[in-house]
Amino acid sequence: MNMMNRTLSRKLLRSMCGISNPRLSFAQSAVNTVQGQKELIKSRELEKDELRPLYMDFQATTPMDPRVLDAMLPFQVNYYGNPHSRTHAYGWESESAVEKARKQVADLIGADPREIVFTSGATESNNMSIKGVARFYKAKKNHIITTQTEHKCVLDSCRIMEAEGFDVTYLPVKNNGLIDLKQLEETIRPDTSLVSIMTVNNEIGVKQPIKEIGHLCRSKNVFFHTDAAQAVGKIPVNVNDWKVDLMSISGHKIYGPKGVGALYVKRRPRVRIEPLLNGGGQERGLRSGTVPTPLAVGFGAACEIAQQELEYDYKRVTVLANRLVQKIMSEIPDVVMNGDPDQRYPGCINLSFAYVEGESLLMALKDVALSSGSACTSASLEPSYVLRAIGADEDLAHSSIRFGIGRFTTEEEVDFTVEKCIQQVKRLREMSPLWEMVQEGIDIKSIKWTQH
Amino acid sequence: MASCSRAQVISLYRMLMKESKQFPSYNYRTYALRRVKDGFRENLHVDNPKTLDVLLNQARENLALIKRQVSIGHLYSAQKTIVEKEPHL
Numbered sequence: 001m002n003m004m005n006r007t008l009s010r011k012l013l014r015s016m017c018g019i020s021n022p023r024l025s026f027a028q029s030a031v032n033t034v035q036g037q038k039e040l041i042k043s044r045e046l047e048k049d050e051l052r053p054l055y056m057d058f059q060a061t062t063p064m065d066p067r068v069l070d071a072m073l074p075f076q077v078n079y080y081g082n083p084h085s086r087t088h089a090y091g092w093e094s095e096s097a098v099e100k101a102r103k104q105v106a107d108l109i110g111a112d113p114r115e116i117v118f119t120s121g122a123t124e125s126n127n128m129s130i131k132g133v134a135r136f137y138k139a140k141k142n143h144i145i146t147t148q149t150e151h152k153c154v155l156d157s158c159r160i161m162e163a164e165g166f167d168v169t170y171l172p173v174k175n176n177g178l179i180d181l182k183q184l185e186e187t188i189r190p191d192t193s194l195v196s197i198m199t200v201n202n203e204i205g206v207k208q209p210i211k212e213i214g215h216l217c218r219s220k221n222v223f224f225h226t227d228a229a230q231a232v233g234k235i236p237v238n239v240n241d242w243k244v245d246l247m248s249i250s251g252h253k254i255y256g257p258k259g260v261g262a263l264y265v266k267r268r269p270r271v272r273i274e275p276l277l278n279g280g281g282q283e284r285g286l287r288s289g290t291v292p293t294p295l296a297v298g299f300g301a302a303c304e305i306a307q308q309e310l311e312y313d314y315k316r317v318t319v320l321a322n323r324l325v326q327k328i329m330s331e332i333p334d335v336v337m338n339g340d341p342d343q344r345y346p347g348c349i350n351l352s353f354a355y356v357e358g359e360s361l362l363m364a365l366k367d368v369a370l371s372s373g374s375a376c377t378s379a380s381l382e383p384s385y386v387l388r389a390i391g392a393d394e395d396l397a398h399s400s401i402r403f404g405i406g407r408f409t410t411e412e413e414v415d416f417t418v419e420k421c422i423q424q425v426k427r428l429r430e431m432s433p434l435w436e437m438v439q440e441g442i443d444i445k446s447i448k449w450t451q452h
Numbered sequence: 453m454a455s456c457s458r459a460q461v462i463s464l465y466r467m468l469m470k471e472s473k474q475f476p477s478y479n480y481r482t483y484a485l486r487r488v489k490d491g492f493r494e495n496l497h498v499d500n501p502k503t504l505d506v507l508l509n510q511a512r513e514n515l516a517l518i519k520r521q522v523s524i525g526h527l528y529s530a531q532k533t534i535v536e537k538e539p540h541l
Binding site for chain 2: 046048049050051052053054055063066067069070312367407408409410412413416
C-alpha cells in the first residue's frame with residue numbers, strides 16, 4: 001500500500017513539472033504558495049474567552065510537571081544563594097541542592113554524578129561535545145561522523161567544524177530512518193575522533209540502535225556522542241550499557257524547566273573537551289558560569305519523577321499512540337507513517353496525508369496544537385530535511401503532521417484530535433482535483449500533460 | 453499501627469481526589485486524578501507495614517503539594533481547553 005503511494009506520488013511530481021493545465025493549478029499553486037508566501041498560518045494571541053487548543057506537540061516542549069514547579073519555587077523565593085559561594089549558608093544550601101539535582105540526573109541515565117555538567121540546554125551540550133571534542137583532539141584526529149537526520153544544532157556545529165578544516169561525513173539513513181551499521185563501520189577511519197547520532201529523532205520518533213553503535217565505536221576507539229534529548233526519561237537509558245561517551249539531555253523535554261540541560265561526559269576512559277565557555281572554572285572547568293540553582297533543582301526533580309514514572313508513562317503513551325494511529329488509518333486511506341514502525345518511541349508520530357497540503361491541514365486543525373516537522377525548521381518553508389533524508393517524496397513531505405503524545409495527554413484529547421483530523425482531511429481531499437482523479441480510477445501515471 | 457488502618461487510607465484517598473479535582477488546568481487535573489487512582493490501585497495488596505508507612509507518607513506529601521499547586525493554578529489561571537465541556541466546580 002505504501003509502495004503504491006510512493007510510486008504514485010513520484011510519478012505525479014514528475015508530471016507536475018512544467019504543466020500549465022488549469023486543472024492542476026491547485027497542486028502547483030499549493031507548492032508555489034508555500035515557496036512564495038512568507039507564512040500561511042498567521043500568529044495571533046488567543047482572545048480572552050477563546051478556548052485553548054489541545055496540546056499535542058510534546059516533542060517541541062512539554063508542560064512542567066506540578067511536582068517540578070513545587071521543587072523549584074523555594075529556590076526562587078527564599079533559597080536564592082549562589083551555589084559557588086563558599087562562605088555562608090545561602091551558598092551552602094544552594095550548593096547542596098545543586099549536588100542533589102546532579103545525583104538525580106545521573107541516576108536516570110546510570111552515570112556517576114561527577115560526570116554530569118549542567119548547561120543551558122541540549123543545544124549547548126551538543127555544541128560543547130562536537131566542538132569541544134573535535135578541537136581538543138585536533139592534532140591527531142580530523143574526522144567527524146554524523147547523520148543527515150540530526151538536530152539542526154548538531155548539523156550546524158558540524159558545518160562550523162568543516163569551516164575550521166575538519167572532515168565531516170553525513171551518513172545517509174535508510175527509508176525507515178535507521179542508520180546502516182555496516183555503512184557506519186566502513187565510514188570510521190583511523191583519524192575519526194567523534195561519531196554523533198541521536199537516540200530518538202524529534203521529528204519521526206525513530207530509535208537508533210545506540211547500544212550496537214556504542215560497542216562499535218568503543219571497539220574502534222572513537223568517541224561516541226548521542227543527543228538523547230527526546231529519549232531520556234521516556235525510554236530506559238544506561239550510558240554504561242550503551243558505551244556512550246557523551247550524552248546531551250534537555251530539561252524542557254522531560255517536563256522540567258526551560259533553559260537548563262546537561263551533558264554527560266565519561267570519566268573512565270576520560271573524554272577531554274575544550275570548553276566553550278571560559279571563566280571561573282565552574283562545572284570542572286568545562287562550563288563556567290553560575291549554575292542556575294532553581295533550574296537545576298527543577299531539572300533534577302523532573303529526572304527523578306521521570307525515572308519513577310517511566311514504565312507507567314510508556315505504557316500509557318503506547319496505548320494512546322496505537323489508538324490514534326489505528327483510528328486514523330482505518331478511517332482514511334493513503335496515510336503514510338514516516339519512520340520505522342517498530343524501532344521507535346511511540347509518543348512521536350509523523351503521518352503524511354497524501355493529496356493534502358500540510359500547512360492547510362494545520363490551519364484547519366486550529367483547535368489542536370500540532371506541528372509539521374520540527375519547531376526549529378518550521379520558520380523556513382522547505383519541507384523538513386529529515387523527511388527528505390528518509391526518502392519521502394516532496395509532496396508527501398509537504399503534507400506531514402507530527403502528533404506528540406505525553407504524560408498529560410488524555411484519551412479525550414486523542415479522540416478529539418482523531419475526529420477533527422479525519423473530518424478535515426476528508427474535506428480538504430474533496431476540494432482537491434488530484435484526489436478527484438484518483439477516485440475516478442484515473443491512473444495518474446497514464447495522463448499525458450500537454451502544454452496549451 | 454494507627455497509620456495503617458484502612459479508614460486512614462481511604463480518607464487520604466478521598467482527600468487526594470477532592471484536592472485534585474480543584475486543579476484549574478485540564479491536563480493537570482486529569483493527570484492528578486488518574487495517577488492517584490492508579491497509584492492506590494497498584495498498591496492495593498501491600499502488606500508490609502514499613503512499606504505502607506512510606507507510601508502513606510508519600511501520599512500525605514503529595515496531598516500538600518497538590519494543595520499548593522492548585523492555589524498557584526488559581527492565581528495564574530488561563531482560558532479553558534476545547535475539550536472541557538462543563539465549567540469545573
